[in-house]
């Protein structure tokens with residue numbers, strides 16, 4: 001008859017305190033151990049990478065003072081001078097241009113996608129950002145060479161020189177080749193735009209509907225509601241998006257390499273060529289074995305990239321978990 | 331408040347609202363324009379140089395001077411690199427993430443693993459390439475498919491892990507409770523979580539594949555470049571991003587044109603895998619609770 | 621037997637003292653109804669009994685909760701074993717992301733209760749017991765979440781029973797269902813009393829009157845009154861219980 005009465009004579013009644021480990025307990029323990037060690041391995045990877053770079057870069061730092069690396073403007077590895085200031089400045093300028101252009105536009109677009117569009121419109125617009133986000137850097141580079149470099153050379157540089165450049169010499173260069181900080185910044189800004197837009201949109205859509213409805217019920221306009229969702233509730237997510245965009249721009253290699261001109265000096269204007277840390281590493285890997293200290297200098301450049309990315313990420317993490325009391329473990 | 335100041339206030343709010351809408355549409359429009367020009371340029375310039383030989387032949391001896399042949403070596407190389415990297419990365423990421431939601435849930439360790447993954451996600455891929463290269467030099471090895479796979483693994487590991495992490499996080503707590511209430515061990519819970527998040531995992535895999543296939547900086551030092559098809563894990567191997575980069579760097583217009591064709595091929599590959607990811611997310615998973 | 625006994629049992633969520641000095645013995649093979657106003661700690665009490673409470677962050681318990689003579693919070697206790705012997709039926713039906721068949725077979729499989737060749741008949745028997753067999757026998761291998769809410773809850777009951785628990789905890793298990801399905805589940809639960817120790821939380825006093833053998837009245841984390849249903853409902857001793865039964869409070 002019915003199995004309901006089987007409970008009276010159960011086939012097993014597991015002891016609450018097991019006297020010996022059963023097969024399942026073994027599986028569980030082994031699974032715990034294996035999965036935990038893989039999770040530790042992820043931390044181990046970052047530690048190992050840092051270790052390798054520190055070991056290699058350390059060799060240069062022993063014979064060549066740090067201040068001379070950071071502030072020196074002469075990059076002549078064959079003569080043993082390793083001033084990296086031009087690369088630091090170039091990297092920072094390119095990143096700054098990209099962030100200034102992309103961040104406001106991307107956040108606005110993200111807000112628009114999340115708060116203003118109907119589901120059907122979003123269905124059309126969303127693939128736009130996804131498509132852009134998936135495009136390989138080298139394709140952006142090709143586009144930069146074909147479209148942005150001529151655009152900077154023939155349109156943006158002349159116009160800027162004729163107008164705002166009269167006041168700010170930094171924006172004035174009548175003979176720009178197009179391969180410039182500006183071109184790299186533009187290419188990078190299109191590269192990080194979809195990343196920030198997509199994350200902003202996702203963050204805003206995760207904001208509970210009730211919050212939005214409560215604000216609307218008070219008679220707020222859509223923009224006023226967006227200010228609450230984006231700059232209060234969604235702020236941590238948006239900050240994370242901006243940090244990711246920054247990291248991407250800061251370390252991008254091929255796309256920048258193709259349009260920045262690769263001239264190792266501090267650029268006099270935005271429309272002059274420059275050089276970035278990542279470009280320095282990428283361009284010189286072939287010859288680096290032959291010159292003493294050269295490889296170590298390149299590893300120092302890599303270490304600099306690593307240090308900036310780690311400190312930026314850890315900094316925001318601390319800010320978000322300590323100051324805003326969110327994020328962290330969950 | 332006097333009546334007309336209040337009306338004034340309303341007008342100002344409405345004005346701000348319209349201004350912001352205009353700005354947002356402008357921003358999106360600009361992006362759309364840029365994307366359109368990107369796709370159009372790649373398509374127009376690429377189609378011209380595209381030929382059957384590009385897809386099916388390896389480069390002839392004078393290929394980089396404008397001679398015959400194709401970039402089959404780079405296509406196959408890129409697919410092999412990306413596939414290997416995805417395989418390696420998922421071996422670490424999938425159990426690691428399941429650990430974060432079962433045994434390790436809520437612990438400090440897991441918080442640090444997440445932070446590490448975020449750091450790795452932001453790390454320039456050239457740094458991974460340089461690190462692997464250093465290790466190669468220490469070991470006295472040459473550039474190879476295997477080294478390229480290792481560098482790309484570092485690139486896609488955080489992408490795969492964090493995306494999958496978000497997917498597992500979406501699993502309803504009710505499912506966790508329902509499973510545990512049956513007397514399951516945490517390992518069995520992990521398997522249930524994996525089952526429920528399978529479509530999300532597939533989508534994450536395709537996303538990671540897309541990123542792996544497009545990353546040139548990581549393989550620059552590690553995978554090397556050859557004109558032949560890879561025969562073993564220890565041979566150097568060509569890749570599409572580098573094929574584009576090198577060909578564009580030559581002074582010959584005919585070779586540069588082929589760089590555009592290669593860019594078109596890469597773009598199409600990326601779009602196709604992006605599409606698969608989208609389909610995986612929306613069409614897979616018969617048993618998944620929605 | 622399967623008696624649950626609580627000795628001075630306490631639960632804290634962080635600073636909040638959610639259950640205070642609970643002193644109870646829940647009789648075996650009877651239906652115990654836990655009643656009380658919203659937020660008084662009914663779910664907390666129920667989740668303490670199969671240690672699902674462990675999943676909440678910052679939760680703390682003190683003193684003892686015994687299944688027969690063993691403290692389920694003692695060190696060395698295997699939580700999975702606790703949950704195997706003390707099953708649960710949640711408020712909302714929540715099928716596992718498996719087929720109908722695999723949902724019912726899940727418990728027997730992981731606990732290796734039956735030889736594989738008997739599994740089909742075990743699944744059929746359990747589905748028949750919850751009166752679901754005729755409705756699903758043609759689509760056993762289709763996804764479980766395509767069933768209706770009432771069907772899903774019956775499936776969840778079959779899934780819980782197929783793991784062969786001794787105690788079954790039900791947290792408002794009929795509350796999210798339509799009246800007909802709710803009545804169906806209620807009747808099923810009532811028919812289980814001879815074989816299981818049932819502990820159910822309910823807001824529906826009429827339901828408690830219909831099927832409970834024993835009643836526990838909770839108020840702000842404390843047991844105000846408990847006793848056989850036959851004595852409690854006609855003549856509650858405490859003024860709070862009287863007010864609650866008269867629906868003046870809660």
Ligand SMILES: Nc1ncnc2c1ncn2[C@@H]1O[C@H](COP(=O)(O)OP(=O)(O)OP(=O)(O)O)[C@@H](O)[C@H]1O
Pocket residue numbers: 633636638657658659660661662663664665676677
């Ligand atoms: N995870 C938690 N963290 C902190 N406090 C909690 C948590 N869960 C429950 N509480 C608090 O514990 C008390 C008891 O909650 P519980 O869910 O047990 O009530 P309940 O009697 O089941 O209520 P209801 O009838 O509404 O389901 C409530 O005051 C609640 O706010």
Ligand SMILES: [Mg+2]
Pocket residue numbers: 662663664
């Ligand atoms: Mg409750």
